[in-house]
Amino acid sequence: MSRTARSARRRWLGETRYHLVGLTASLLFLAPLAWSVLVSFKPSLEARQPPLPPWPVEGFSFQNYENLAKFGAGIWTYSGNSLTVSAMTVLGTVIISLLAGYGFSRFQFPLKNVLFVLIISTVMIPFQSILTPLFLILTKLGLQNTLAGIVCVYVTLQMPFSIFMMRNAFDSVPKDIEDAARADGASVFVMLRRIMLPLVLPGVATVAIFAFLASWNEFLAALILLTDQKKYTLPVLMAAIRSGQFGTIDWGAVQSGVTMMMAPCLALFLLLQRYYIRGLTAGAVK
């Protein structure tokens, strides 16, 4: 066998192995998602049967979605709650971390580093352990069992990562650009909005994605802090459906709920992933 033929064969083998491993790994990741989506389209009765094969045998049906929609106060109420909570959390997180990150990056003040480390170190507190005090505080503030209250909790939990992220984003913008804007006559807020914000947008996108995913999927705090059934967010609703009437589980409704909850996360991530990668690696290489 000639040398070129041998090296071509070896390359073919290498590439095949490479693609096989990649294919297996992506199958492992995608299978549960595909399973959920497929089951959600089975008729309600079929969805309760043993799960093989995972795809609908007796034809596609939207029965599960109809059941889901009728549950409790109606799916739109819960989706609305979840969307409100997530949107407010994203907004709050972005605004606060933008300003705090700018402050930590640009201003010199006493105990700056101590304060920064203190904020970062709060990620080490398991938040389940402070749920009781949080509950009591929110009750005192009259925010218990309100969406605003839960937004406050989510925003607070997002702070360490978000402030860290935004400080790094601002650190990677040269000070000269800011000085140039000041010399051009921009006030602090004009400069932040027109010069700095576009430059730290990848960081903002990352912070926004994280805040959205965290608040959209959060279960425990929502379960404990929201007591009124009308105010449930989607994860709490899912738990309520699962432990349905008399211990029976409507698997079809659960899977359709999962599919519905997954969609906005995927859409948002695909929309912002370009910024997201840039944000995470900001300042890593010059």
Add this chain to the structure above:
Amino acid sequence: MSTHRYSSEKATIELRDVRKSFGSVDVIHGLNLKVEGGEFVVFVGPSGCGKSTLLRMIAGLEDVTAGDIIIAGRDVTDLDPAKRGIAMVFQSYALYPHMSVRENLAFGLEIAKVARDEIDRQVDAAAEILKIGPLLDRRPGQLSGGQRQRVAIGRAIVRKPLAFLFDEPLSNLDAELRVSMRIEIARLHRELGNTMIFVTHDQTEAMTLADRIVVLRDGRIEQVGTPGEIYEDPDNLFVAGFIGSPRMNIVDAVYLPGQKVGVGGFVIQLDAPVASATENAPVKLGIRPEHLVLTGGENGLLSARIDFSENLGSMRYLHCMLDSGERITVELRGSADLVSEGTIRLTCDPQHLRFFSESGERLR
């Protein structure tokens, strides 16, 4: 406030006992300086001498610890940068990366709420002056270093400032581009006639651009003067050594009675007395490399052994060692003097000799 009223005005810039401290560290120690309207002044000094800090204080980007800054007769010490009527060009260009060249140029005018058609007119005029018309719709990332610096200068021009401040604007350019941009800035000064302050650590830029040079060291002014004065008549050893390439040679000598000076065994007669020198006291003798000439006779000034020689084509640098161990550099022009090794004897016209005290002060 409109930026228009500044147009083509020639503003004086005055620093009165200006100080700057970062915490307990003093970086500018009470400077006094007056820059005349339309003058091109260069701040030069080694890194860390405070020249950029001083410029940023004039620009308003750095607070003044004490003292006053007066631009065009107005005390601007506590004013925002934008209200001082200055425009600054940064070493890193500091263009807004997310905006096109046109938006970069227009930004300052938009902030000042200038009418749209007026902005367009000014931007086009600046682009015309700097020949960046074809680049107006590009982003800074798509430009070369020289083009970016042009845009940065353009951004300064459109604001029609009272004065331009340049913070080492040529340092990031390659050698060739630096020379052409230097000429361009000189041309710009001639055309616009504004007051300009230019910070650099490059003495060639200082010598070629400046009407007056301000030599700074450790936050103090060492000397202010025209390039000629600074070069020919330095006030102290620091200025003498800092300006001029290769550096001025400094040799230990003794000032002798009868207008004579003794260097390593030789005695030379001076044309005029050095009034402030003490007789029989040690002095530092400064001689520029180009003022040393080879001599065949016995009555030289210095005897030196050639260490190595550098041929630059039009001239030759001889790096020599004196018997006393001091190093000197000799600049020889023309091809006649083809010495490159051995011991040589050098002399110098006494009028080119500069005397300094042991502490570095100039003796005249």
